Amino acid sequence: MRFGSWAVIATLVALVGLLSYGVASKRTDTSIDEAVAAGQRIEAPEMDLPVLGQPGERTLSDYRGKVVVLNFWASWCKPCTEELPLLERTQKRIAPQDATVLGINYKDVSGDALGFVRRFRLTFPTLRDRDGAFAELYGSRAFPETFVIDRRGRIAAQRRGPVDQRWLDRTLPPLLAEPA
Amino acid sequence: MKLLALLLVAFAAAPASLPDVEDEVMCVECGTVLNISNSPVADQERALIRRQIAQGRDKEEIKAALVEEYGPGVLAMPDEGGFGLAAYLVPALLALLAAGGLAVAARRWRRRGDDGPPATGPELEPADDRRLDAELAAYDR
Numbered sequence: 001m002r003f004g005s006w007a008v009i010a011t012l013v014a015l016v017g018l019l020s021y022g023v024a025s026k027r028t029d030t031s032i033d034e035a036v037a038a039g040q041r042i043e044a045p046e047m048d049l050p051v052l053g054q055p056g057e058r059t060l061s062d063y064r065g066k067v068v069v070l071n072f073w074a075s076w077c078k079p080c081t082e083e084l085p086l087l088e089r090t091q092k093r094i095a096p097q098d099a100t101v102l103g104i105n106y107k108d109v110s111g112d113a114l115g116f117v118r119r120f121r122l123t124f125p126t127l128r129d130r131d132g133a134f135a136e137l138y139g140s141r142a143f144p145e146t147f148v149i150d151r152r153g154r155i156a157a158q159r160r161g162p163v164d165q166r167w168l169d170r171t172l173p174p175l176l177a178e179p180a
Numbered sequence: 181m182k183l184l185a186l187l188l189v190a191f192a193a194a195p196a197s198l199p200d201v202e203d204e205v206m207c208v209e210c211g212t213v214l215n216i217s218n219s220p221v222a223d224q225e226r227a228l229i230r231r232q233i234a235q236g237r238d239k240e241e242i243k244a245a246l247v248e249e250y251g252p253g254v255l256a257m258p259d260e261g262g263f264g265l266a267a268y269l270v271p272a273l274l275a276l277l278a279a280g281g282l283a284v285a286a287r288r289w290r291r292r293g294d295d296g297p298p299a300t301g302p303e304l305e306p307a308d309d310r311r312l313d314a315e316l317a318a319y320d321r
Contacts, residue, residue: 007277007280007281011274011277015270018266018270074221075224076220076221076223076224077220078220107208107209107221107250108224108249109224109228109249110249112224130249130250130251131208131250131251131252131253132208132209132253133251
C-alpha cells in the first residue's frame with residue numbers, strides 16, 4: 001500500500017478515536033449511584049472552593065468528623081430555592097449533634113445567591129462551584145441534589161432531586177448516631 | 181491623526197449591547213451559545229449582562245464579569261487543555277495533512293509531465309490519417 005493511502009487511513013482512525021474519546025468523556029459518572037445502591041460508602045470527592053460572600057476557600061475535609069448534608073443549589077433553580085427553608089430547619093436541628101448542612105452554590109451569580117441566603121436567613125455555610133467542576137465529580141445532572149457524608153468523609157446517601165422531611169428523617173438519625 | 185486616535189479610543193470604550201456580547205458567551209448550563217439559549221440560567225446571564233451595560237461597561241469588562249461569576253468556560257471558546265485542545269489541534273493537523281497531500285500530488289504531476297509521453301494522441305492508421313487530412317482540407321476551402 002502506498003504512503004498516501006496509509007496517511008488517509010491513519011487520519012480516519014485518529015478522527016474516529018477522537019470522536020469516541022469525546023463521547024466517552026461527556027458521559028455522566030454513575031459510580032456514586034452504583035456504590036450507594038449497593039450499600040457501599042465511597043470517599044466523597046473534594047475540591048477547594050471559595051466561600052460564598054466571604055473571602056477564602058474551604059474544602060470538604062474541613063468538616064471531617066461531622067455528618068455533612070451536602071446540597072447543590074442555584075438561585076435560578078426553582079426547586080432548589082424551594083427546599084432551602086427545609087434545609088435551614090435541618091441545620092438548626094442537626095448542628096448541636098456535630099453535623100452541618102453545606103450548601104454548594106452551582107453556576108450562579110454570587111449576588112443572586114446571597115439574595116436567597118438573606119431572604120431565608122440561611123445560617124449554614126455555602127461554597128461556590130462557579131464552573132460546575134465540583135458537581136461533575138458527583139455526577140450531578142438534576143438539581144437540586146443532596147449527598148449525605150458520614151463522619152469519615154464517605155458518601156452514605158444521595159438524592160438526585162428535591163429532598164423532603166421524610167427522606168431526611170429516615171437518612172440522618174443512623175448517621176448522626178455513628179461515632180467519628 | 182489626533183481625531184482618528186480619539187475616534188478609535190471612543191469606539192474601543194463604547195458601551196456594549198446585549199446582542200454584541202450574547203454571541204461571544206455560552207449558556208453555562210445548556211452548552212450552547214447564549215444568543216440561542218433559553219433556560220433559567222441563560223436568563224440570569226442576560227440579566228447580568230444588562231446590569232453591566234446599564235453601568236456603562238464595555239464588552240471586555242462584561243466578559244470579565246461573566247468569567248468572575250461562572251469561570252472561563254462561559255466564554256464561547258474551547259478549553260485550551262484536555263479535549264478542548266482538539267478544537268485547535270484537529271483543524272491545524274488537517275490543514276497540514278492537506279498541504280502535505282497537495283505538495284506530494286503537485287510533485288507527482290510535475291514528474292509525470294517531465295518523464296511521461298508527449299501530450300498527443302495515439303498514432304493514426306495511414307488510412308485514417310489520409311481521411312483526416314482530406315476532411316481538414318475540406319474545411320480550409
